[in-house]
Amino acid sequence: MTESVSQPPPASMSVVPPGAAVAPGAASAVPVTGAGAADVVVAAREGPKHKKAGREPGERSGRRQIGRRSWWGAVFATPHSLGLAIFTVVPIVASLVVSFMNWPMLGEHSWTGLDNYRKLFSDQTFWIVARNTVEYVVLYVPLNLVVSLGLAAWLTPRIRHRHIFRVLFFIPTITPLVANVVVWRMLYQPDGFIDATMQSTIGVNAPNFLADGTWAMFAVVAMSVWAGFGYNMLIFSAALDAVPDNQLEAAQIDGASAWQVFWRIKFPAISPSIFFATMMTLITSFQVFTQPFLLTKGGPGTETETLVQYIYNTGFQTQQLGLASAGAWVLFVIILGITAVQFLGQKRWVHYE
Amino acid sequence: MKRRLLVSATAAAAALGLTLSGCSSSGGTSGQSKDKLTWSMWISGSADKAAWQKVADSVKTAGGAKVTIQGAPFEDYFTKLRTQLSTGSAPCIVSMQSLRAANYTDVLLPLDSLAKKQGVDLSQFDSTALDALKVDGKIYALPYDTGPMLLFYNKDLFKQVGAKAPEPGWTVKEFETAAAKFKAAGKKMLGSAIGDMNLESMILGYNGGRVIKEDGTLDPSDPKFAKGFDWLGSLVKKGYATQASSDTSVAGNDFVAKKVAMYPDGPWSLLDRKGKANFDIGITTIPVGTAGATPSTYSAGSGFGISKQCKYPDQAFQAVKTMTSQKVLKGLAEQGRAFPGRTAAQQPWYDNANIAGVEPVLKAAQKASTPLPGNKQSDQLQQLFFQYGIQAVNGQQSGAQTMKSIAGQLQK
Numbered sequence: 001m002t003e004s005v006s007q008p009p010p011a012s013m014s015v016v017p018p019g020a021a022v023a024p025g026a027a028s029a030v031p032v033t034g035a036g037a038a039d040v041v042v043a044a045r046e047g048p049k050h051k052k053a054g055r056e057p058g059e060r061s062g063r064r065q066i067g068r069r070s071w072w073g074a075v076f077a078t079p080h081s082l083g084l085a086i087f088t089v090v091p092i093v094a095s096l097v098v099s100f101m102n103w104p105m106l107g108e109h110s111w112t113g114l115d116n117y118r119k120l121f122s123d124q125t126f127w128i129v130a131r132n133t134v135e136y137v138v139l140y141v142p143l144n145l146v147v148s149l150g151l152a153a154w155l156t157p158r159i160r161h162r163h164i165f166r167v168l169f170f171i172p173t174i175t176p177l178v179a180n181v182v183v184w185r186m187l188y189q190p191d192g193f194i195d196a197t198m199q200s201t202i203g204v205n206a207p208n209f210l211a212d213g214t215w216a217m218f219a220v221v222a223m224s225v226w227a228g229f230g231y232n233m234l235i236f237s238a239a240l241d242a243v244p245d246n247q248l249e250a251a252q253i254d255g256a257s258a259w260q261v262f263w264r265i266k267f268p269a270i271s272p273s274i275f276f277a278t279m280m281t282l283i284t285s286f287q288v289f290t291q292p293f294l295l296t297k298g299g300p301g302t303e304t305e306t307l308v309q310y311i312y313n314t315g316f317q318t319q320q321l322g323l324a325s326a327g328a329w330v331l332f333v334i335i336l337g338i339t340a341v342q343f344l345g346q347k348r349w350v351h352y353e
Numbered sequence: 354m355k356r357r358l359l360v361s362a363t364a365a366a367a368a369l370g371l372t373l374s375g376c377s378s379s380g381g382t383s384g385q386s387k388d389k390l391t392w393s394m395w396i397s398g399s400a401d402k403a404a405w406q407k408v409a410d411s412v413k414t415a416g417g418a419k420v421t422i423q424g425a426p427f428e429d430y431f432t433k434l435r436t437q438l439s440t441g442s443a444p445c446i447v448s449m450q451s452l453r454a455a456n457y458t459d460v461l462l463p464l465d466s467l468a469k470k471q472g473v474d475l476s477q478f479d480s481t482a483l484d485a486l487k488v489d490g491k492i493y494a495l496p497y498d499t500g501p502m503l504l505f506y507n508k509d510l511f512k513q514v515g516a517k518a519p520e521p522g523w524t525v526k527e528f529e530t531a532a533a534k535f536k537a538a539g540k541k542m543l544g545s546a547i548g549d550m551n552l553e554s555m556i557l558g559y560n561g562g563r564v565i566k567e568d569g570t571l572d573p574s575d576p577k578f579a580k581g582f583d584w585l586g587s588l589v590k591k592g593y594a595t596q597a598s599s600d601t602s603v604a605g606n607d608f609v610a611k612k613v614a615m616y617p618d619g620p621w622s623l624l625d626r627k628g629k630a631n632f633d634i635g636i637t638t639i640p641v642g643t644a645g646a647t648p649s650t651y652s653a654g655s656g657f658g659i660s661k662q663c664k665y666p667d668q669a670f671q672a673v674k675t676m677t678s679q680k681v682l683k684g685l686a687e688q689g690r691a692f693p694g695r696t697a698a699q700q701p702w703y704d705n706a707n708i709a710g711v712e713p714v715l716k717a718a719q720k721a722s723t724p725l726p727g728n729k730q731s732d733q734l735q736q737l738f739f740q741y742g743i744q745a746v747n748g749q750q751s752g753a754q755t756m757k758s759i760a761g762q763l764q765k
Contacts, residue, residue, distance in 0.1 A: 105439040106459060125762065189603070190596050191612065208596050211743050297599040299740035300749065301758065316432045317733045 099325035106319070116326035126327070128302050129310040132217070136292075136306060137285045139221045140228075144281055148229040149274070152236030153262060166237065173230035181294040184223045185210070188295075210296050213303045220292045220304050227291070228284075232277045239273035240266060271350045279342055286335050307331050385445055387665050388418045390672055392446035392657070393434060396424030404690050411681050412672040418665075420446065420672055428601070431732055438660060445663035446672055449494040450655045451485035452550070455569055455727030462659045463491040467670040477679075482654040482694035485724040494656030495677040496694030497685065500620035501652040501722035502554035503714070504640075508633035510614040514538040519637040521717040525559055525584075528640035532593035535614060543594035544604030544616035545585065547742040549735045550653060550725060551604075551617040556581030558639035558649040564734070564756075569726040571734070573760035582745040582752025590748050597746040599739045619653065620715060624689025624706060636711060638718045648723035654694055730763055737762055 102112045120126050151169060155162050172180060187193045188209040195206040209219040243266050251261050267274075289308035292298060298305030298313075305313075307327065315324030385391055392409060396402050402424060409420040423444055425433045431453060437443055438460045449457060468475060473495070475483060482499030486492060504519070511518055515538075516531040535542040546552065556562045562577030572578075588594040595604070595613055604616040609629045617639065618626070627634050639650040657676055659669045675681065682693040686702035692715075693699050703712045728734070737759045745755035 105435055185600065189598060208747065211596060211598065211747050213744075213749065297736065297739040299599055300744045300747075301741055305740070313733075313736065316435065317736055319435065 095325040095328055098322055099329050101322045102320075103322040103325075104319055105316075105321060109322075112322065116323045117330075119323060120326050120330065125302060125305075126310065129305045129307050132302070132305055133286060133288070133307045135217060136221060136224075136288055137282065139217070140224055140285045140288075141278070141281050143221065143225045144229050144232060144285075145274070145278060147225060148232035148277070149236050151229070152233045152240055153266075155233075155237050157241070166234065169233055170230040172227045175227075177227060177290045178294060180223065180227050181291065184219075184226075185295065188219055211300050213300050216296050216300060216303045220295055223295065224285075224288065224291045228281075232281060235273050235277050236270060239270035243269045268351045272352060275342070275346050275350045279339060282338060282342070283335055286331065286338075385663075385665070387668050390418045390420050390446060390663075390665065390669055391423055391444035392420050392448070392672070393423045393425070393430075393437070393444040394448045395427040395430040396422070397426060401690075404685065404688055407684065408676050408681055411678075411684075412675045415675045415678075417671050417675055418668050420676075438662070441662065443660040443662040445660060445665060445669040446676075447494075447658050447660050448655060449486065449658045451482075451496075451653045452725045452727045453731055454486055454493050454658075455488050456729050456731060457658075458488050458491075458493060460661050461493045462661050462663070462666055463493060464495065464658065464670065464673075465492055467659075467666065468492065468495075471667075471670055471674060473674055477695055477697065478677075479654075479694050479696050479699070481652055481719060481722070481724065482656075485652065485654045486656045486658075488727070494658035495673055496654045496656040497677050497682060498621050498656075498691030499652060499654035499694045500692045501715075501718040502550055502617055502619055502639060502650045503623075503636045503718055504615050504638070505608060505618050505623065505626060506615040506635050506637060507608070507611065507630075508635045510535075510540070510611065510632070511635075514540065514614075516542075518635065519640075521638045521714045522644070522721075523637065523640050524644050525640045525642045529588075529593065532588070532591075536592050540614065541592065541595050541612070542614050543588060544607045544613035545589060545594045545597040545746050546601070546604040546617055547597045547599075547738050547746060548601050549731070549738055550619070550651060552585075552738060552742060553725065554639050554650045555585060555617060557651060558646075559584050559642045561642075561646065565726050565728050565731075567723075567726060569728050571728050571730055571763060573756050573763060575756075576753070579752035579756045582742070582755055585746050586748045586752065589746055594746075597743045599743055620692035621690075623692075623708075623711075627706070627708065628689070634708060636708070636714050638714065638721060641721075647721045649721045650718060650723075651725035652719065652722040653725055655691075656694065733763065734759070 099116055100111065100113060101109050102115070103109045155165055159165065185192070189195070190205075190208050194209070198204055198206045207215050209215045247265055247269070248261060251265050256264065287308050288306050289312065292304040292306055293309050293312075296304045298309050308331070311324045311327040311331070314320050314327060394405055396405060402422070405422055405424075409422050412418060412420045430448075434447065434457075438457075443460070447457075447461065449461065454461075475492075478496055479499050482496035483492065485499065486494045486496055506519065508518065511531070514534045516534040517527070519527065519531065532542040553564060556578055559581050560577050562575055562579070562581040564571065564573055564575060564578050566572050585594070589596055595607060598604075604613070605618060605622070605626065607613045608616045609626060611632065620636075623634075623636065641649045657673045659666055659673065663669050677694065679695055679698055682691070682695050682698040683701050685691045686693045686698050687705050689702070689705060692702055703715075741750075741755050741758050744750040745752050750758075
C-alpha cells in the first residue's frame with residue numbers, strides 16, 4: 001500500500017491537462033469509490049487519445065495504420081465498455097424509462113408520463129428527506145475534509161512510524177460499515193460507553209443519541225466521518241509528499257513560517273487533489289444510506305431518513321419502482337448540478353502546474 | 354472545459370449507477386428441476402443454518418428432491434423475497450410468516466388441493482397455526498411452528514428485588530407493582546421492544562387497542578391503540594422500562610445480559626434464550642388491563658408454501674410435506690428451534706424445554722391469543738414503528754401524534 005501512496009496523487013489524474021502522462025496504477029489506487037473514480041480516470045485517458053488520433057497527418061499509409069490502431073483500441077476498451085454498458089448505461093436508461101411509468105413490483109406496468117415526478121414533489125416526506133440529505137452533506141463534507149487534511153498535514157515524513165499511523169487511520173475505511181455500526185451502537189446507546197462514562201465521571205446521563213431527534217443526525221455524521229476520513233487522508237498525504245522539496249526550502253530560506261508554508265505553498269500545490277476529494281466526497285455523501293439505515297432506520301420519525309433510503313423504501317417496501325426511479329433521477333440531477341458548479345468554480349482556487 | 358464537464362458527467366453517471374445497481378439481489382434459482390429444488394428461509398446464524406440444513410436433507414432421505422437452502426436474515430427476508438418473486442428467479446419452496454401471508458397470496462399457490470391429492474391429514478396440525486396461514490379460507494403454507502406472544506422473565510432477579518413471580522393471567526396493575534419493586538432496587542424491569550408483534554401484543558393486552566382490525570384492514574386511527582402507546586411511554590417515564598431502540602435485538606440482549614428482567618418474545622426463541630442465559634428463565638402471559646379480558650395477545654406462526662412460478666408443484670409439495678412431518682417437527686422441537694405446528698410434536702418440546710410451569714403458561718396464553726392478521730402494508734407498518742414508535746415509547750411524542758404521523762405515511 002505504501003508504495004502506491006508515494007506515487008503522485010491519483011487525484012490529479014482525473015483533471016490532468018490534455019496530453020499529460022497518466023501514471024500506471026492510478027485506477028487501482030482509488031479502490032473505495034469504485035466505478036465513479038475509475039471512470040473519471042478512463043475518461044481523462046481516452047479524451048486526449050481520440051483528439052490526437054484525429055490530428056494525425058493524413059498520409060496514405062498512415063491512414064491505414066490509424067484504422068488498424070483504432071480497431072485495436074476498441075478491442076482493448078471492450079472489457080471496460082461492456083462492464084460500463086451492462087452495469088451502468090443499461091440500468092440508467094432503464095431507470096429513466098421506468099421513472100415515467102407506474103411500475104409496481106408485481107403486476108401490470110403502464111405509462112404515466114410525469115405523474116411520478118408530480119407525486120414526488122407534492123410529497124411532504126420527499127422534501128423532508130431532501131433537507132435531511134443536505135443537512136448531512138453540509139455537516140459531513142467539511143468535517144471529513146478538515147479531519148483528513150489535518151491528519152495528512154500532521155503525518156509529515158518527520159513523524160516516526162508514520163506508515164503505522166496511516167494504516168491505523170485507514171482501517172475504519174476498509175472495515176465493513178456494518179461492523180463499524182455495531183461498535184458505534186455500543187458507544188451511543190443508553191448505558192453504552194459514552195453514557196456509562198458520563199455517569200461515572202460527572203454523574204449526568206448522556207442523551208439517547210440515536211433515538212433523540214436533536215442528536216440523531218449528529219451521531220450519524222460523527223460515525224460517518226470516523227469511518228470515511230481515511231481515504232481522503234491517504235490522498236492528501238500522498239499529494240503533500242509530492243510537493244517539491246526545493247519549493248519548500250526556498251520558502252524557508254525566505255523566512256516563511258510553517259503556517260505560511262502550508263497555506264501559500266502546500267495548499268495550492270495539492271489543490272487538484274483537494275478538488276478531486278471534495279467532488280468525490282460530495283457525490284458519495286449525497287448517496288448516504290448505510291449509516292443512517294443501520295444506526296437509526298431513518299428515525300426517530302424522519303430525522304435521519306435520507307434521499308436514498310426514501311428511494312429504497314419506495315422501491316422495496318411500498319414497491320412502487322416507478323416512483324423510486326423518479327426519486328433516483330432527481331438525486332442524479334442534484335448531484336450532476338452540484339458537480340458541474342464545482343467544475344465551474346475550480347478556476348478560482350485549483351492550480352494546475 | 355468541455356472535457357471536464359464530460360468527466361463530471363461520467364463521474365455522476367457512474368455514481369448514479371452505483372445507487373441503482375447497489376441493491377440488486379444476487380443468486381438466481383433457475384437451476385431447479387424435479388429432483389433439485391430451492392427453499393428460501395430466514396437464517397439467523399450458523400447453528401440455525403445447521404438445524405434447517407437437517408430439515409432440507411430430510412426431504413432427500415425420504416426419497417424426495419435435493420433441497421438447497423437460500424438464506425437471508427429475517428429482517429431482510431421479505432424484501433429479498435419480493436424482489437426474487439418479481440424477477441422470475443423464484444425459489445419453489447417459500448417460508449412464510451402468518452402475518453405476512455395476506456401480502457403474498459398473489460404469488461403463492463393455494464395448497465388445499467395438493468394436500469388432498471397427496472393425502473395430508475390437516476387435522477393433525479395445531480388449528481391456530483393452520484388458521485393463521487389461511488387467507489380467505491385457502492391454505493397458503495403448512496405450519497412448522499406457532500405460538501402466542503409471551504413475556505420472558507428472569508426468576509432470579511424477581512426473587513432478588515422481592516417481586517411476586519408473575520402468574521399467567523396477571524394484570525397491568527400487578528405488572529406495575531412488580532415494576533415498582535424493581536425501580537426501588539435501582540433496576541428497570543421491562544426491556545422495551547417496538548417490533549410489530551411485541552408492540553401490538555402489549556397494547557392489545559393493555560386495552561384491546563389494535564392497529565390491524567380482525568378482518569386485516571389497517572386502522573391507524575384507533576384511539577385505544579394510541580392510548581396504549583402512551584401507556585408504554587409512561588412505563589419508560591416512570592423508570593419501569595428501558596428506552597426503545599430501532600435495533601430489534603436490544604431488548605433480548607439486555608435480558609440475557611441481566612440489564613432488564615423481562616421482555617416480550619415468542620416461544621420460538623425460548624430455548625435459544627434459555628441456552629444463552631445463566632439464570633433461571635420463566636415465562637408468563639402479557640399483562641391484561643382488565644382481568645379476564647381476551648384476546649390479550651397475538652399469536653403468529655410460520656410455515657412452508659410454494660411459489661406460483663414453481664414448475665414442479667407436486668415435488669415441492671412432497672418436500673413441504675416431509676419438512677412439516679411429525680418426525681421432522683419433533684426433531685426441531687427437540688433442538689428447541691420451533692414450538693411445533695403439529696399438536697403431537699408439542700409434547701417433546703415441553704419435555705425438552707424443561708422449564709417449570711411452561712406448559713400451563715403456554716396453554717393459557719394460546720387460549721387468550723388471536724392470530725395477528727396480515728395486511729399488504731405490514732412490512733411498511735413495521736418500518737414506521739421503528740421510525741416513529743420509538744418517539745412515542747421514549748416520550749418525545751404522544752401516542753396520538755405518533756399514530757397520526759404513521760397514518761400520513763401509510764396513505765401514500
